[in-house]
Amino acid sequence: MKKRLLLCSLFSVFLAGLLSVQGISHSGTDNEIVKARMASMKVIAANMKSLSKVSRGRDPFDLTEVKDMLAKIESSAAETPILFEVNATDSTSEAASEIWENFQDFKDKAFALESTAKALISTVASADDAAVAVQSLGSKCKSCHSKYRN
Numbered sequence: 001m002k003k004r005l006l007l008c009s010l011f012s013v014f015l016a017g018l019l020s021v022q023g024i025s026h027s028g029t030d031n032e033i034v035k036a037r038m039a040s041m042k043v044i045a046a047n048m049k050s051l052s053k054v055s056r057g058r059d060p061f062d063l064t065e066v067k068d069m070l071a072k073i074e075s076s077a078a079e080t081p082i083l084f085e086v087n088a089t090d091s092t093s094e095a096a097s098e099i100w101e102n103f104q105d106f107k108d109k110a111f112a113l114e115s116t117a118k119a120l121i122s123t124v125a126s127a128d129d130a131a132v133a134v135q136s137l138g139s140k141c142k143s144c145h146s147k148y149r150n
């Protein structure tokens with residue numbers, strides 16, 4: 001009897017798992033590798049958003065905060081090659097299989113973002129600079145996404 005109950009509850013866990021896959025949500029993946037790389041991209045995006053607000057005068061320019069945003073983009077970009085090293089995918093992932101066919105090129109694109117963010121940390125000094133930074137960083141996101149994100 002106990003065993004039956006256990007089997008029954010295992011089955012409902014299984015069903016719940018199936019159902020949650022259907023509501024395809026980006027954070028809803030159970031794949032730890034996919035989850036980690038999405039989380040890292042979200043950190044990059046959140047800091048780009050903050051930087052963009054500063055560049056449009058929506059938030060005040062604070063040099064320490066701006067450098068911190070750039071440093072977070074730099075360190076997340078440095079993680080990208082490690083986080084994508086394993087060719088993992090699931091139904092929520094937008095990672096293109098071309099990543100693992102051209103891994104060196106993919107790494108170069110991650111490095112382009114990392115080194116741009118790094119250089120900006122020592123040059124950024126005003127809201128206008130932040131605007132130029134957003135443009136220049138944004139082009140690095142685009143050059144990778146257009147090729148490697150579905």
Ligand code: HEC
Pocket residue numbers: 026027034037038039041042044045048073080092093094095096106107109110111113137138140141142144145148149
């Ligand atoms: C070297 C390549 C590369 C660079 C550079 C890059 N990305 Fe990505 N990004 C990806 C890939 C690949 C995915 C899809 C990952 C997945 O779904 O498994 C992704 C996904 C994302 C996502 C969706 C995350 C989610 O939860 O599904 C956001 C947001 C994002 N990137 C923002 C950015 C921003 C902003 C930049 C630039 C500041 C950037 N990325 C730079 C490759 C890159």
